[in-house]
Amino acid sequence: EDKVVQSPLSLVVHEGDTVTLNCSYEVTNFRSLLWYKQEKKAPTFLFMLTSSGIEKKSGRLSSILDKKELSSILNITATQTGDSAIYLCAVGYITSYGKLTFGQGTILTVHP
Amino acid sequence: NAGVTQTPKFQVLKTGQSMTLQCAQDMNHEYMSWYRQDPGMGLRLIHYSVGAGITDQGEVPNGYNVSRSTTEDFPLRLLSAAPSQTSVYFCASREGPVYEQYFGPGTRLTVT
Numbered sequence: 567e568d569k570v571v572q573s574p575l576s577l578v579v580h581e582g583d584t585v586t587l588n589c590s591y592e593v594t595n596f597r598s599l600l601w602y603k604q605e606k607k608a609p610t611f612l613f614m615l616t617s618s619g620i621e622k623k624s625g626r627l628s629s630i631l632d633k634k635e636l637s638s639i640l641n642i643t644a645t646q647t648g649d650s651a652i653y654l655c656a657v658g659y660i661t662s663y664g665k666l667t668f669g670q671g672t673i674l675t676v677h678p
Numbered sequence: 679n680a681g682v683t684q685t686p687k688f689q690v691l692k693t694g695q696s697m698t699l700q701c702a703q704d705m706n707h708e709y710m711s712w713y714r715q716d717p718g719m720g721l722r723l724i725h726y727s728v729g730a731g732i733t734d735q736g737e738v739p740n741g742y743n744v745s746r747s748t749t750e751d752f753p754l755r756l757l758s759a760a761p762s763q764t765s766v767y768f769c770a771s772r773e774g775p776v777y778e779q780y781f782g783p784g785t786r787l788t789v790t
Contacts, residue, residue: 570720572720575718597775597776598775598776600778600779607783607784608768608781608782608783608784609721609768609781610781611778611779611780614776614778616776654720654721656721658775658776659775662734663709663728663774663775664709664710664711664726664727664728664734664775665711665723665726665734665736666711666723666779667723667737668713668720668721668722668723669720670718670719670720671718671720
């Protein structure tokens, strides 16, 4: 059975801290790993990582895919209260094209 | 573009009732999916479709039916609602397997 596991499940930090969120996967036919941010409503897309793009960066957020360790990290530097959200990772497949398997999410709370 | 739209936003059903959650997208995306989100469990895939006339089951398909007669629409039918189906339901679409996935605003369903 395919598994996507995120850690920690929740994290509380203060503004300015740097956080690292983890996502590990055990799936067959891995194609891609995606990161999403979910505030009050629907998830919004952050990054997609594949064999041809194992590192992505946007502002204070960056992500790396480690295909050997079957995992990915999402780093957020100089956190702000607006970073408070649920962060979700998901895995896409080479076969079963339409399918994504999500992890359970990490709840990040940033205090002023 | 309206993106991905879902109706209704909220719904309360009695056990045993049936209903259809509507989902539409105007981006001409081939891939559409339905997820449910419960606290601490991330997003779980119910059914997905890779094109009109083509659907497949996800992780938690029992109690739900789908059909895809057009590219734009992907309704989710609850055949006989149960309290265990109380959840937030998200519809999503994407252009293909290596593209980001866009989510609708969600439907909060309560079954009493």
